Amino acid sequence: HHEQLSPEKLVQALCQADDVDAQMSQLVQLFELSESERRLRHLLVTLFQEVFSEFFPGCAILPFGSSVNGFDIHGCDLDLFLDLEKTKTFQASAKGPPGAQVRMDVLGTKCTPLQAEEGAGPDSDSEDSILSDIDLTTATVPEVLELVAAVLRKCVPGVHSVQAVHSARRPVVKFCHKDSGLLGDISINNRLALCNTRFLQLCTEADERVRPLVYTLRNPFGGGPLLNNYALTLLVLFFLQTRSPPALPTLAQLRELTGDGNQAIVDGWDCSFSQDTSRLVPSANTESLCSLLAEFFRVFGDHDFAGCVISLQEGRALPLPSFLLSEVGAKLKLGPFNVQDPFELSHNVAANVNEKIALRFQHCCQDGAKYCRSLQYQRKSSKGKAWGLVRLFQPGVLEAGELGLDGLLITIPFTLMALSPGSRQQLCQARDFRRCWFDKVCAAITFVLKDVLKCSCTGPAGEPTEQGGGEQPIVGSKHPRSDEGGSLSVSPAKKRPRPEGPAPEEEESVSWSCAVWHRVWMGRRRVRRQLRHLGSPQPDAEQEAGSLEVEEKVSEAIIQQEGDSMGSEPLLRFTACARVGGGQEDTRTLLCFTPTPQQGLLFQDFYHFLQGFLPRMVERYVGRAAWGGQ
Ligand code: ATP
Ligand code: MG
Structure with a gap:
């Protein structure tokens, strides 16, 4: 288990840094996966590969997402892609001659010791393998996922809470590794994610400012309801593409660097780009991290997110009128926040962002920009006060700052x-x-x-x-x-020491x-309504909504509804x-x-x-x- 980084330690570490650039680099060190965390992930991948190979000959377990894209943080989930292409080919070529599906026997022997499996249908005898009747080329995604879930449940030691989630945009099987508490997903139709993982990796390799900038921005914005980590990261990459001079190349430029023979088409999208950082022309951009962060806030505090589509392919914001006329433009789901996936061009990675969230993001940026103009941002406090990033992570700090608080x-x-x-x-x-x-x-x-x-x-x-x-x-x-x-x-x-006599x-x-x-601030109106419904038909005046007594009861009800989920923190x-x-x-x-x-x-x-x-x-x-x- 990784020891949680306490807020106090974080503040202390950041305050001791020499300048904002150092603070930003420090954030990476404080949050990135430790060697032992990486080792554990590697071991798990190896274990999964071994087990799944027995069931799906020729398959590959490929990690993607934050465990490998360069934007890892302690305890981030482990995203895995189960590549069944080769297995399908094997299965197809093995078809015809009866009994050719060799791996079924392997499965059977492997898993029969663990009988009483819910997976086995009423007709199947215990010798039957989980895979027995499935034809991977015709099986549906939910069918294959259920199979993957069955293998995980029955044959991978140390894994629990296995559950297939079919409703997601990309259906997955979720699991939890018991000893480490590590959460993970396995998907089977998400090859595009391998491409964008590689792209993100490449960007971190191309410019060392990428990681500190993303780690810093994740603090006020990331992972929460504002923007998911992937969308936020893309926004930062776009920002760096659009600096003058650019700090990162566009995807179109990266594509030009690939040889003609190296075209990679995934799910119909052109995913080819040069993976070789040594072929990149070093960037002429020399901006410091400190000023890049301030600029990020300035640029996006004033950006018309609804009126254009952010394109990492081209490294510019595409104005809506002309974009809508394009082939992908007709398919992309427009909203108040439009960030085009770098490969799946008809996909808006921020499609879940509503008006309110978009506005809040913008306000956050504006506040950030304002704060970054202050001396407290730029200069280390000699009196041991919070400065630089520390104050940035405390929302609304500006409002009170003006009053000297x-x-x-x-x-x-x-x-x-x-x-x-x-x-x-x-x-x-x-x-x-x-x-x-x-x-x-x-x-x-x-x-x-x-x-x-x-x-x-x-x-x-x-x-x-x-x-x-x-x-x-x-x-x-x-x-x-x-x-x-x-x-x-x-x-x-x-109490502050008070001088003798009447105090000022x-x-x-x-x-x-x-x-x-407890989340006592959420859903109060609903609970209030419920209570009124349950209460006496003629509540006396004191019991009206909004009275102290009612509000006490509302909190109690919320706490009760939350159940005993109260953690130690x-x-x-x-x-x-x-x-x-x-x-x-x-x-x-x-x-x-x-x-x-x-x-x-x-x-x-x-x-x-x-x-x-x-x-x-x-x-x-x-x-x-x-x-x-x-
Ligand atoms: P973390 O898990 O630390 O929040 P992550 O990048 O792994 O970060 P996930 O939500 O686990 O984020 O997603 C895993 C991968 O799936 C991403 O790295 C990206 O490749 C892909 N992905 C996630 N969200 C989207 C999305 N909205 N559109 C397209 N691809 C996505
Ligand atoms: Mg992840």
Whole structure:
């Protein structure tokens, strides 16, 4: 097993690098497969080759995808292609003479010890092999895949959770290697993937800047709902093709380098290109990684993805009107994000990207571009602050950065509306009106995080409620349940040292350190509807949707529906820090969220949810809770 790289270690390693270029190269070293991981993959491939050869004489097991294309990361899946071309030829030539299908016997002997197999039909006797009646030239893909699954289940040791998935665009058999936890896929009709794997490999060999750039961009974008790794990688390659001067050749140029005799047609697509890096003219592009990354953001923050098709074949964005008139143009599924596969030209590898995701990608790029113009990006901090890539991986960092805060900001406005007349009066009479309000909001935040959203929190640290001078605090100094709950540990107040006498309010800040264990921000509306459906026919006013009680129940229901899937690690970790707004008259509470790095999109989701949810709930809480702490 590979030891998980902790966010803390990552931040530490990156902060110690000398410059952004070094940070980017470091990312590759931190994430790429280790020697032992590679060895294990190699052994597995050899094992599979051995076993499958007995069942499918002449077959080949060929790894493709991230295990071999140069963009591997710890624990990435193992994509395998089972090449049955030769086996088919054997089978065809063996046809005719009865009993010529030699391998069937091999199969039979090999697998009969493991009887009681579901694979065997009622009519087949135990001597029968799994392969017995199948003719590979006429068999359907699902039939062959079921066979592959049967071989995996019965004859490959150390493999479990074998399942044929027929519904995917490229049907596969999934499996899991028990000892390592490695997940893998076997496909049988995906020869094009071998070509694009080789193409990606070639690009990493052609220019050493390719890998650091892709590894860096995978952090904010990759693997998640924005773009799959393949599409993102192609986008980076396209970007490098279109620099001036180009950093990578186009596929058309690579094709010109191949000899005429070397044409390779796969599934009807011309997949020939020169595989020989020594024939490539070295690129004249000398841009640094640091500036390439900034340029990537700038270029794609302002790119019309919907209005053209990104072509790696030609190394340019094809305008839609003329593209649509072409033969492949008529077949390619257009969407808000169009990236043409380099070989299967009628395939949009980003066809799954919807409007919302495309927009988010664009905004991410714009934010990235903006950040990359700042000194914090370009210069290492001498004070040990986060700089360079570290801050880039914390989404929304810019917004708060402008206010002099680190992290993501949520502003909670002051509202008299929520308060009862009595509370209003008390508040207005308070000597320190702003702090009094702030205390209330902090108590509310604690309640929402812990009780409503079921996060585990330590804190609040900072105790905002103690007042200078001998005056009675208006709000009790204990926040409701802030220190309760069995599994919660409470970190001691980390109050900033306060000078004697009344403290300037701007110094006051309160912080929480939280872990989120469940996706309590997802599907709340649906659960709310379910609860309303189940509940009493005439809910009283307090039980209305949006009340604190209902929202607590919604979280509980979500947690219950998720089942006991709670791992040993939370989904998200973050710290939140609240303080009173800057100006003298400012009664707003500024709440700043700092996620631990590497949580990119998931945290962003959560944050977007909180932006709407938290101020609403805080308002409910302060409106409801007895004012004055009695
Ligand atoms: P990782 O598994 O680390 O996310 P990967 O490149 O292996 O990265 P997979 O989704 O496992 O990604 O896909 C394996 C291979 O299948 C890719 O490398 C690519 O060759 C091909 N592939 C994946 N997605 C697409 C797609 N949308 N269109 C065409 N080919 C694809
Ligand atoms: Mg993969």
